[in-house]
Amino acid sequence: MSGIDEAQRMLGELFAPWVQALNLRVDAIGGGEATLVLPFDPQLAREGGTLCGQAMMAAADTAMVLAIASQLGGFRPMTTVSLSTSFLRPVAQSDLKVVARVLKPGRSLVFGEIEMSALADGRLASHATTTYALV
Numbered sequence: 373m374s375g376i377d378e379a380q381r382m383l384g385e386l387f388a389p390w391v392q393a394l395n396l397r398v399d400a401i402g403g404g405e406a407t408l409v410l411p412f413d414p415q416l417a418r419e420g421g422t423l424c425g426q427a428m429m430a431a432a433d434t435a436m437v438l439a440i441a442s443q444l445g446g447f448r449p450m451t452t453v454s455l456s457t458s459f460l461r462p463v464a465q466s467d468l469k470v471v472a473r474v475l476k477p478g479r480s481l482v483f484g485e486i487e488m489s490a491l492a493d494g495r496l497a498s499h500a501t502t503t504y505a506l507v
Contacts, residue, residue, distance in 0.1 A: 404443035404474035432486040435472035453503040466492035
């Protein structure tokens with residue numbers, strides 16, 4: 373994978389329309405790591421303007437696919453085997469920074485982690501661990 377433009381193109385071509393509707397923006401990519409921004413949208417918020425966990429998990433899963441593609445040098449079909457998320461604090465009316473890292477690439481399984489923080493204050497809001505199967 374050659375860079376931000378290619379990763380952004382992948383977001384528009386490889387993911388389901390509802391994932392595309394999240395309007396994720398690639399900020400950095402390479403070496404098994406991807407940084408995306410999930411723009412705050414009231415449609416993704418619960419009562420009181422708190423970003424919903426479902427949107428955060430979708431952003432985390434998407435970021436990890438791009439991180440894996442950057443590790444492999446390009447996209448390969450894969451599927452999420454597990455995604456375990458711990459929500460540490462709410463994110464209220466702020467864009468979300470999503471940083472996905474490949475921890476251990478294997479021939480058939482890839483392990484990773486994702487940290488999510490509010491752009492407004494930079495504080496860690498959620499941490500996820502993942503396993504993906506390359507198919």
